[in-house]
Amino acid sequence: MKIKRKIFFGFFTLVLLLAAAAAYSIFEFYKISSTVNAFLDNNYMTIQASKNMMEAVEREDSGILLLLIGDFDNGRRNINIGDSLFLVSYKKAMNNLTEDGEEAYLDSIDFHYQKLKNIVKYPIVGTIKQGNVDWYNSKFHPVFLDLKKYINQLMILNQTSMYREAKLLEEKAKRAIMPAIVSIIAGIIFTLIFNYLINYFYLSPLKRIINKINISDSATMYTLDENAIDELKDLDMSIRNVIDHKKSY
Amino acid sequence: MRIPLIIKYLGSIFLFLSFFLLISLIIGIFNHEDTILIFSFCVILCALFGLFTNMFVPHFPVINTKEGISIVVLGWFLVCLLGAIPYLLWGGEFSLINAWFESVSGFTTTGSTILNDIESLPKSILFWRSATHWIGGLGIIIFAILILPGKESRGHILLNTELSEIAKQTFNFSGRKILRMLFIVYVGLTLAETILLTVFGMSLFDAVNHSFATVATGGFSTKNLSIAYYDSVPIEVTIMIFMVLSGLHFGLLFQTFAFGPRNILRSTVAKYFIIVLISGVLLVTLNLYLNGYGSFLYSLRFASFQVISLGSTTGFATADSAHWPFFSILLLIYFTIQCACIGSTSGGLKFDRIVIFFKTLSKQIKKTLHPQAIIIKKIDTQSISDNLENQTLVFIILYLLIIFVSTGLLTLMDVDILSAFSGAAATIGNVGPGFERVSSLGNFHNIPSAGKFIYTCNMLIGRLEIFNILLFLSLRKERF
DSSP, X not given: OOHHHHHHHHHHHHHHHHXXXXXXXXXXXXXXXXXXXXXXXXXXXXXXXHXXXXXXXXXXXXXXXXXXXXXHHHHHHHHHHHHHHHHHHHHHHHTTOOSTTHHHHHHHHHHHHHXXXXXXXXXXTTSTTTTOHHHIIIIIXXXXXXXXXXXXXXXXXXXXXXXXXHHHHHHHHXXXXXXXXXXXXXXXXXXXXXXXXXXXXXXXXXXXXXXHHTTOOTTXXXXXXXXXXSHHHHHHHHHHHHHHHHHHO | OOXXXXXXXXXXXXXXXXXXXXXXXXXXXXXXXXXXXXXXXXHHHHXXXXXXXXXXXXXXXXXXXXXXXXXXXXXXXHHHHHHHHHHHHHOTTOOHHHHHHHHHHHHTTOOOOOOSOGGGSOXXXXXXXXXXXXXXXXXXXXXXXXXXXXXXHHHHHHHHXXXXXXXXXXXXXXXXXHHHHHHHHHHHHHHHHHHHHHHTTOOHHHHHHHHHHHHTTOOOOSSTTXXXXXXXXXXXXXXXXXXXXXXXXXXXXXXXXXXXXXXXXXXXXXXXXXXXXHHHHHHHXXXXXXXXXXXXXXXXXXXXXXHHHHHTXXXXXXXXXXXXXXXXXXXXXXXXXXXXXXTSSOOXXXXXXXXXXXXXXXXXXXXXHOTTOOOOOEETTEEOOHHHHHHHHHHHHHHHHHHHHHHHHHHHTTOOHHHHHHHHHHHHTTOOOOSGGGOTTSOSTTSOHHHHHHHHHHHHHHHTTTHHHHHHHHHTTSOO
């Protein structure tokens, strides 16, 4: 093979190596960005919805307590705000089912919320329930606690999944960097080998030819590797011809 | 020494490896796994390096011994380094040291693993693990010679370096004939075991992987529980038969199957090896039975598998022998040190050296009694030369010294003595599992990183039979 082709092939190899590593890393980084999006879409929205549901039921609880002390206006307002916030958040969570078991938790939340609503729909102010702490403790509070428990479990489910995704993200970042590291090391080793081979097969013989040229005697001239079939061999032959030609004069 | 020639050969080895990486890539594509990019990248890396060196460096008709030693030692080292890249790119449990450990363990057919959950790995990575065993079992250099075109002399130098002195003497063939014979036996055993395991209910993928690991006397399984996962007597018996066959001299196996004059039944070493294995099985069985492990047959089932597995340096497991009575553990440690026969795929001390050691011992006793006597000891028809006796004794001493030094270093890292010692013996013998923390159903995950590195050095030393490493290191003193 001719020197030109060999050197071209060497650089081509290097370029291909770096291109492969770059393509690999870019693809892995692209995967990281899609994981981040999925991570936000899948879990963060549901966690936010769970927090809002929690706030909503807390509001409804404070509404009930206000009704118990006879503050009808503030009590009802709190319950209505809580109710609308709960329904919006519940709908959001229901439209974003991504984890195994998430639907079951949402069904339980819905069931307990309906139970809570059934208790709240009857009047409190002006009835025997007003000021009745026992009624609150025995009827409302247990349902309220159950509801909070399921909302909390939904939140934990999504937080765990978020943690898992974050761990996966760390893994993916490593995977994206690794090919680049491997390529850099391989590239350095390859460059050193390439440099060594050029020096061994071309520069070193060239230097020896130049050193011997002054002797102007083809018989004592440095002999190239007999297997060489490249431009150096041509140069060697040309110089020998010139020397022989000069000698014949 | 001509460095370009060494580079050219290393390139050829890389080119050969890229073929197995390509198979892993195809498995990845077929199973829609996340490893497609990993293996594509590795194939490109290997193939480019291999093609470049082969195109750039011209043909060298002759190799000298120093170049041969350099090609073999550097070849093994670089192959292990390259084999770690797919693991490193996969991540998970594979940190830098873990990937190196798994790769060295694979290529040297040790079979020790750092993985806690093997079954979570994709099939393409599992295949690559087993492929490293299969490539390393016959010897990466032997594969390289097989695929490289060229003169007999070049292959001969490399073969001389790859095979130990005793192995060469016992083959009774020369040059490429040995290679062809080794290849035929190796592929034949692999195919036969794959077919039998498939017949006995293993999936084709698992059968191929387990056959690769058995015939190479490796021990990597595709299951966390190793062979215990299958809980099948026919599968265990099949694997046991192939473990014994793979632990025997391949030249003898070839001659046996070809109805040649030198066969297993006529070989002293093979006979002794089988007798020692049977004795070991019976002793461990009795020890387990008398200690209430279960019925005699139940004890025999597990004892035979564990003894043959360690005695052939494979390292598969059907039981956690770390919880066995101490006498059984001691016997199993003996089999870990003894290893299998020369001329097989096993590494380590090799049983032939033990036979030579005892023959030398008996010769020395006779010489003391009859100082004027000329005593010639023989193994079958071949006499044991003084040089071979000396070599064997030096080898055994060095071997034991390395075990003790590495045990000492491991204990400095707070590894308990049984784990450190059995781990050192199992890694230099290319056996795989040890006891306690590194037991047959355990792994090397919790060994400190420096300890893992020491174990990988042991594996390479065991695989290259110490002298090649020493020769290579002594080359540094000479002029390049």
